[in-house]
Amino acid sequence: MPDIPERRSALVGMEPHDLIRERTGLWIQRLYAPNGLQEPVSGLDLPEQPNTASHKGGVHALWVAPGEYLLVSEEAQTIEGAALSDLSHARTVFRIDAEPARAILAKSCPLDLRLSNFPPGHCAQSGLGSLSPVPILVHHLESGSHMDIYVPRSYGQHVYAWLVDGAI
Amino acid sequence: MILLTCPHCGPRGISEFTYRGDATVARPTAPEGVDDTSWVEYLHLRDNHKGPHDELWHHVQGCRRWLRVRRDVVTHKVISCCDLAGDPAGDVAESNP
Numbered sequence: 001m002p003d004i005p006e007r008r009s010a011l012v013g014m015e016p017h018d019l020i021r022e023r024t025g026l027w028i029q030r031l032y033a034p035n036g037l038q039e040p041v042s043g044l045d046l047p048e049q050p051n052t053a054s055h056k057g058g059v060h061a062l063w064v065a066p067g068e069y070l071l072v073s074e075e076a077q078t079i080e081g082a083a084l085s086d087l088s089h090a091r092t093v094f095r096i097d098a099e100p101a102r103a104i105l106a107k108s109c110p111l112d113l114r115l116s117n118f119p120p121g122h123c124a125q126s127g128l129g130s131l132s133p134v135p136i137l138v139h140h141l142e143s144g145s146h147m148d149i150y151v152p153r154s155y156g157q158h159v160y161a162w163l164v165d166g167a168i
Numbered sequence: 169m170i171l172l173t174c175p176h177c178g179p180r181g182i183s184e185f186t187y188r189g190d191a192t193v194a195r196p197t198a199p200e201g202v203d204d205t206s207w208v209e210y211l212h213l214r215d216n217h218k219g220p221h222d223e224l225w226h227h228v229q230g231c232r233r234w235l236r237v238r239r240d241v242v243t244h245k246v247i248s249c250c251d252l253a254g255d256p257a258g259d260v261a262e263s264n265p
Contacts, residue, residue: 050177051178065232066251110180111180111181112179124230125230126181126229126230133229135229
């Protein structure tokens with residue numbers, strides 16, 4: 001299996017926070033299949049509904065747009081038969097317990113994250129912040145325990161500081 | 169907050185979308201043969217209808233799809249919203265890059 005090259009945390013020099021934890025070393029790929037997968041790809045189970053996620057063998061597949069998915073795993077995977085772009089170093093990922101995540105994001109994210117509208121296994125893209133929102137992807141884990149928030153890496157420190165402020 | 173119902177993502181806050189102009193404007197098919205007056209009209213001059221209006225919106229912070237929205241500009245009531253790619257009249261996108 002291919003290795004994920006090491007990359008330092010996006011939060012170097014910042015205070016760790018009990019509630020908001022960075023997930024590092026993830027294998028993140030964008031899968032582009034505008035006409036769907038021609039044949040089933042082993043190790044992959046793509047979600048059928050928009051704004052939902054599925055997982056199989058440690059690989060989470062998040063719907064991001066028609067025919068476009070984000071694949072996430074804690075270990076590097078070998079996927080053959082699909083067009084992938086490596087985003088492992090292009091995203092910073094935060095994990096927050098689901099309940100506080102709802103409260104924090106509600107402060108400046110227009111998504112309706114109430115459990116009835118955003119149950120476990122759902123994901124959604126939106127913006128965080130009011131003046132020039134940062135693009136984020138929120139994934140409510142299938143277990144319902146946590147939410148993962150994906151942001152472009154260059155916004156990592158900004159979003160982290162924002163989330164820490166929002167958690168006060 | 170005004171909500172727009174994206175055909176893919178469902179009801180979302182309007183701040184996720186960007187207005188991308190009048191959906192009824194068609195780029196001249198042979199620009200090299202167009203006189204200045206018609207070109208200015210195509211580039212800059214827009215009618216300001218009162219009532220239902222076809223507009224292009226980009227779900228830029230969601231699924232990033234281009235949408236054709238028919239909206240009453242007096243009441244803000246959204247009459248229809250569909251993906252430009254799945255729209256029979258979607259050739260506006262190709263002729264209006």
